[in-house]
Amino acid sequence: MADVASPPIPAEPAEPMKTDEEEQKPLVATEAAPETPAQEEHVSETLYIQNLNEKIKIDVLKQSLRALFKTYGEVLDVVAHPNLRMRGQAFVSFESTEAAQKALKEVNRFPLYSKPMQITFARTRSDAVVRRVDANNYDGHKERRDQHKKDTRYTNPLKRKFKAKRTAAEVDGAAAVPQAKRPNVQMPDEYLPPNKILFLQNLPESVTKDQLNALFAQYPNLHEVRLIPSKKDIAFVEYMDEGSATSAKDALHNHKLDGENKIKITFARK
CATH class of the missing domain: 3.30.70.330 (RRM (RNA recognition motif) domain)
Known part of the structure; x- marks a missing residue:
């Protein structure tokens, strides 16, 4: 499946962590980065969707998202991954920023499968968008994305943090006494x-x-x-x-x- 555009990353990134396919997402700002005044919201042809119901099968989820968003314009691609760190997230790419803006305005917080979707604009264009609206530069776009993945494979601060947490959890788990799992009680x-x-x-x-x-x-x-x-x-x-x-x-x-x-x-x- 094609690489997708990346969402903005908050100052304190929350789990789940992103896969290598999402390495195009901006890194957490360093201490050396100067503070800048607030700017207008970045607009993209691609929407980044969080808080999706993780119990829904990926193919069903993608079909539902495509059907839900196609009323706002042509949907070029819907990307969702089944791996643990990308569950509950997806990307929907439109042919125009106008369609993406209207969809975000009207669908944000819509309770798809009983969970309100949290929608923002992705930070960069997805492969599907570049292929449609800027085909002459697609090869260069793809090459830069691939190179970025290689450059940040071992230096991405998000991955380092995730690895440290996983290592600590494994150490703690080895010494911990198994406890009975509390049932997940949900209100009828x-x-x-x-x-x-x-x-x-x-x-x-x-x-x-x-x-x-x-x-x-x-x-x-x-x-x-x-x-x-x-x-x-x-x-x-x-x-x-x-x-x-x-x-x-x-x-x-x-x-x-x-x-x-x-x-x-x-x-x-x-």
């Missing part, structure tokens, strides 16, 4: 606190967006209905305020849209 959907986004389950696979719009538009302040193409039995319905969402939920929970299956409606996880 039915008891989630109210908010303006509803999560629909058990929908008929033949349901359409127009059907759901007509059903939920009976209640005031409907903002948007979002379907997930790769998961046809679920959807999200967003209202302008929490009160309107609550009214729709109370009225339509267990509604039989096709005369058979009852729709399960809960508040979406934040």
Whole structure:
């Protein structure tokens, strides 16, 4: 798969660490780097997405992201890696910065598979973008990226920090007494606190967006209905305020849209 553009790295980089394929990402600033005034947000054709649901299979996740973002413009590439250090992250490349800007504005914090996506612009162009918009310079772009990987393979401060942590963990683990793993207790959907986004389950696979719009538009302040193409039995319905969402939920929970299956409606996880 093609190398992807890199996201900005915060002053205190958080795990998971990035793979060699992400070495084009900027390194942590050194102490010698002078402070600069705040600048306007960097805009790129590629979006860097974090906080994705790690339990979703990579091929399903990529398909869902492509289907979700293609309404904002042509999607040139979607990159996600299955390895441990890159789980929960992905890159989506558009043919233009305008499409990427609109997608970021409207999709950021969208709860894909019950987790709100955290979206920023990537720091550099991805291979797919360069190949499309600047083909004459693609070979040079690729050569510089490959050389950067080689140069930073052993000097990248992020990798050094990760290696030090892993070594310390191995030493501590060898001497530690095994402890019972605490169960991961998650609040049932039915008891989630109210908010303006509803999560629909058990929908008929033949349901359409127009059907759901007509059903939920009976209640005031409907903002948007979002379907997930790769998961046809679920959807999200967003209202302008929490009160309107609550009214729709109370009225339509267990509604039989096709005369058979009852729709399960809960508040979406934040």
